[in-house]
Amino acid sequence: MNPKLNFLDCVDCEQLTRSAVIRYAELRKNTLPILGVWVFLSFFPSIQAAEPNPVRTALLSQLAIYPESAAPAVVVSLNHSPIAAQVDALVLDVPVRVGDTVKVGAVLVQLSCRDFELERTRLQAERQATQAKLELSQWQLKQAETLAQQQTLPEEQVQEKRSQLAVLHGDIAAHAARIETTERQISNCTVKAPFAGVVTERLIAVGQFTAKGTSLVRLLDTSHPEISAQVSSRETPALLQAQSLTFEHNGVTYPLHLRSLLPTIRTETGAQEARLDFIGHPAEPGAAGRLLWRNKIIHIPAELLVKRGEQLGVFVNQNGIAHFQDLPDAQSGRPAAISLPADSQIIITGQFALQEGAVIKAESKARNELGKAESILDKEKP
Numbered sequence: 001m002n003p004k005l006n007f008l009d010c011v012d013c014e015q016l017t018r019s020a021v022i023r024y025a026e027l028r029k030n031t032l033p034i035l036g037v038w039v040f041l042s043f044f045p046s047i048q049a050a051e052p053n054p055v056r057t058a059l060l061s062q063l064a065i066y067p068e069s070a071a072p073a074v075v076v077s078l079n080h081s082p083i084a085a086q087v088d089a090l091v092l093d094v095p096v097r098v099g100d101t102v103k104v105g106a107v108l109v110q111l112s113c114r115d116f117e118l119e120r121t122r123l124q125a126e127r128q129a130t131q132a133k134l135e136l137s138q139w140q141l142k143q144a145e146t147l148a149q150q151q152t153l154p155e156e157q158v159q160e161k162r163s164q165l166a167v168l169h170g171d172i173a174a175h176a177a178r179i180e181t182t183e184r185q186i187s188n189c190t191v192k193a194p195f196a197g198v199v200t201e202r203l204i205a206v207g208q209f210t211a212k213g214t215s216l217v218r219l220l221d222t223s224h225p226e227i228s229a230q231v232s233s234r235e236t237p238a239l240l241q242a243q244s245l246t247f248e249h250n251g252v253t254y255p256l257h258l259r260s261l262l263p264t265i266r267t268e269t270g271a272q273e274a275r276l277d278f279i280g281h282p283a284e285p286g287a288a289g290r291l292l293w294r295n296k297i298i299h300i301p302a303e304l305l306v307k308r309g310e311q312l313g314v315f316v317n318q319n320g321i322a323h324f325q326d327l328p329d330a331q332s333g334r335p336a337a338i339s340l341p342a343d344s345q346i347i348i349t350g351q352f353a354l355q356e357g358a359v360i361k362a363e364s365k366a367r368n369e370l371g372k373a374e375s376i377l378d379k380e381k382p
Contacts, residue, residue, distance in 0.1 A: 052361040055350035061342040064298045067335045073229035073291040075283045079221035085210045086188040096199045106193045109216045113189035120182040127175035134168040197221045227276040229291040242293035249289035255279040299335035317345035322358040
């Protein structure tokens with residue numbers, strides 16, 4: 001070593017080792033005691049070159065996953081209605097049984113209509129009598145008008161005939177309305193299916209007297225089923241963006257289309273109700289299963305997450321420097337959504353010992369796998 005070198009030159013030399021410094025101090029005993037060198041080294045350990053942290057990296061596009069989410073769901077019918085009586089009458093016949101499939105207009109219950117038929121007959125007779133009075137009143141009015149023109153009858157009597165005729169016209173109209181009401185009651189004695197479906201309950205029996213509004217049978221509409229699902233409010237954005245929605249029941253999947261997401265959140269569960277329509281053949285009403293959808297947002301596996309402070313995130317290789325990228329919505333043990341570019345180099349090994357700004361020596365996952373393949377090939381060579 002050249003004794004003309006000054007001590008500061010040695011300090012600035014990154015390759016200087018402790019033994020070299022001690023040797024240099026022995027040559028320059030009058031300049032700096034050996035003890036001073038040790039003190040200096042203790043305060044400036046950076047004169048030794050810092051070893052970079054060996055890590056492995058992989059592109060985000062290679063690590064990206066699109067997790068599948070699920071929510072409890074059940075098939076519901078738009079119509080599962082109790083069919084009620086609209087008149088007070090005796091039950092004569094119930095031609096359907098539980099489980100029967102009926103078409104629109106099929107007879108469900110036959111009620112007794114004898115009283116209403118008698119009432120209709122009475123009203124028709126009254127209308128006929130009133131019609132006869134009306135015809136007589138018309139003739140009398142015509143005669144009165146003739147006599148009035150001959151000035152042999154006071155005009156007051158003519159007006160009286162006209163008034164009587166108007167009253168009879170009103171009676172005829174009232175009778176017509178009462179007859180129409182009675183005929184509607186007679187038609188209501190035959191209770192018909194308002195829609196096609198399946199009879200799920202018989203609530204009345206032959207011989208019973210039913211009052212207006214009493215439920216007779218319960219009918220389930222099987223032609224318009226839909227899915228009702230309870231989705232966590234945190235997952236509704238992913239549900240709205242999902243391209244593929246399916247309902248799973250007993251190992252069978254049914255494609256769906258999202259019809260509506262109710263804008264209210266249930267306080268006790270934190271869930272929102274989603275209504276979905278079947279695409280193609282539907283499942284049976286009452287079937288319980290799961291609503292499944294795949295998230296469109298890139299997620300990173302849970303095992304790559306690290307915690308720094310109170311935040312979960314990943315380390316990214318930025319030109320040989322480790323940068324901690326926090327993921328605000330990340331949860332421990334679950335894949336986390338990430339918005340970095342697909343070509344970002346994510347550190348996949350050695351990340352738990354890193355700190356922000358640490359120097360790293362990165363080895364890509366692809367290069368590592370290539371090295372393993374070459375090693376295997378070398379072993380297989382004769």
